[in-house]
Amino acid sequence: MKRFICVISALFILSIAHQSFGQLEKGTFLVGGSMDFGKVDGEYSKSNSYLAQSGISSKIFNFNISPDVSYLVIDRLSIGIMLPTSYRIEEFDGDKTKRFKFSIEPRIRYYIPFGNWALFPELSYAIGKEYSRADFYSPLTGDFIEDKKLVANSNKFSFGVGLSYFITKNVGLEGTVYIDKSENKYDEDDGRLDGDITSAGFRVGLQIYLANKE
Template sequence: MKKLILSGILAVAGLATTMNAQIQKGNWMVGGNLVGADFGLNKGGGYNFAIQPKGAYFVEDNIAVGGYVDLGFSGAKDSPTTFTYNVGALGRYYLSPGEQGVDNLLNHGRWFFEGNLGVGGTSISKGGSSSNGLNFGFGPGYSYFITPNIGLEGLVKYDANAGFGNGGYTHRIMFGLGFQIYLPTSKAKQVINDVK
């Protein structure tokens, strides 16, 4: 019985250590939001479907920087279709357990804040407005680690495009669901060597 209890304690401690390992300096994060939905703040807002791949490198523990691409379309019944595209840099900061009074919702996850800055645009069919220029966004998210290297996540984000065109400034509240794969640098090098 003592061996069983000791094994259980070691397993929980090992999982907690592994959970922190994927967001350490030198690791890679690759994935994105596979399903996106938003609620438009502009006139004619409706549904939105998007794919949003992301990749980042942990420059410090809990801090990742990288890039993103956002391609999507939206519309509503009897209205024009909207095409959205954005590309640029992103940054993430993962909160440590208990940091700033924030405790983990679940034992196998982490809260994070994400911000992005890049270029992008929106164009609406049938002679609708368009906007091209500076894309920026920020918001909180939560990543639940289903394995030591795979996290399912949800993200609520304010996303805006300030620029040129007859649409001017466009903005929205976005909700995304997706996953991330966290790889130590040694495993990433192994994957690259396997591809060669």
């Protein structure tokens, strides 16, 4: 009798899972977006003797909005692209810099469903441009430059783990914890050194699942 009850319970759970996660089947499009915020600690080129001697570091508060579209190439595995746009304020030895960045970021994600939830790890890589304006000291030239406008080429590798809750069959509310490793490269004429930045944070998002009806 107990074995019979266990078999019936297992079939019932599988039936619910099948009904709940049809949106994670091959051929489904995902359209949505996310917002995130986080604290960033920066490290700059080791060849920069000025920063090394002065012990200067940077603290950054970053706000990012990122629309995205993805496609499930097989069940539970999506490949897509994000268009992150960010605005941040960086405090560098007491001086503030305002930055704007736009990127193109391909992403791969795998869903592990349970109940009305789905756990997912994800990987992404972004390339983009960053525009900034600030007063800053150039260790390369020894000059203090006022209201300098800079342009940098940027790239970023990101890993995250998230959780999606399906509030309806076709709508999922997401939360993701992530860690980024990014690099900015400036033109030599700008008198600014390249920088490597590691950041961690939390973002929330919403996905709409558009199943391919055949």
